[in-house]
Amino acid sequence: MPSLDDLKKRISSVKSTQKITKAMKMVAAAKLRRAQESAEKGRPFSDKMNNIILNLSSSIPDKENASKFLVGTGKDNTHLCVVITADRGLCGGFNTNICRKARNDFEEILKKGKTLKIFTVGSKGYDQLKRTYGKYIIEKLNFKGFKKITYKEADEVGKKIIKLFNENQFDVCNIYYNKFKNVITQIPQSQQIIPIEKPKKDEKKTENFYEFEPEESEILDDLLPRNISTQIFKAILENAASEQGSRMTAMDNATRNAGDLVDKLTITYNRSRQAAITKELIEIISGAESL
């Protein structure tokens, strides 16, 4: 049985933890709004880009000589997995969910006897994966110290991937990130970016007749590398919104748990105080009786 003093100390320490988690929740809520806005603002760009690529690739006549980014290298021996996570913890299962999803895929790739290469973006993903998959990690990057991640940073990641691809370092590239659905739900996702995922056959195949200047293949050569940066930027934006959402829910839960704990401790404290008083009274009374 802890003494009254110990209980008092514990109550006050839980209370101050509660204050911290509450503050973190508020900060996350404020940041979430901004992150959500920028994720939404970023959507038109990648949507339109996808549209153009879709139109282009459906009208390209010579599929065999098309850009490697579109059709791939013809093999799938080496997989590059780009795992995009946050740089900070204390956001619930956010980082773990991405890593779990990625891990499952890693196992599958290794089971098939294929070569695995990992590129981690964000320090938390690196920390979680380095123990088991350390030897597969060929690149790591984090955005610590950046207040806001802009397109320039995403472009950097994209250029690195393109450089590796041009050096024939891998055949297939997947990215892992959390898609922001709403504050409570974030869905860990994997997306294949090289070669580009075959767009689902449209409900009604719209035959658009476009004029191309210069030729289709030249436009694709310019567009597809750009598309990689765009997809990564989209993933980073979705991730940023998800991170804040996930942190907000996690901190909300923590605050509530701390409240419950304070209530429980207070009851124990009051009970043991009452017990001490009763004990003293009994002692006095029985002392008086014996006189």
Added chain:
Amino acid sequence: MEENFKLEIISPEKIIFSGDAKMVVLPSYEGDMSILKNHISIITFLRPGIIKAQINNDFNEFFIQDGTVEYFNDTLIILSSSIISLKDLSKDFLENLSKETEDKLSQKDVTDQDRYILNHKLNVIKEIRI
């Protein structure tokens, strides 16, 4: 007769402009191109240059370094990761950019295509400065 068509200028971070335009002059990869209503559907990409958009008889000008353009169904979509309104351009920005471009040009392994783009960039920067 209504002569306007829809113009959307989009960067990865936000929609920069969305509205009606009368005419847009684009620095397309193979030469300048002007777009009016009822243009044929076209997809092309841009070299560094200046986009001139005529919106309600005013000319809005944007400096771009790259981009992709799609015209379809009387909607012109310009996607560019580096687009700045000419009014917002600062001297420092131009200075840095021209220095950067010159550095890149002086490197040995520049392909002809890159050289073409970089030279254009330098020319445009010079043009703006005057």
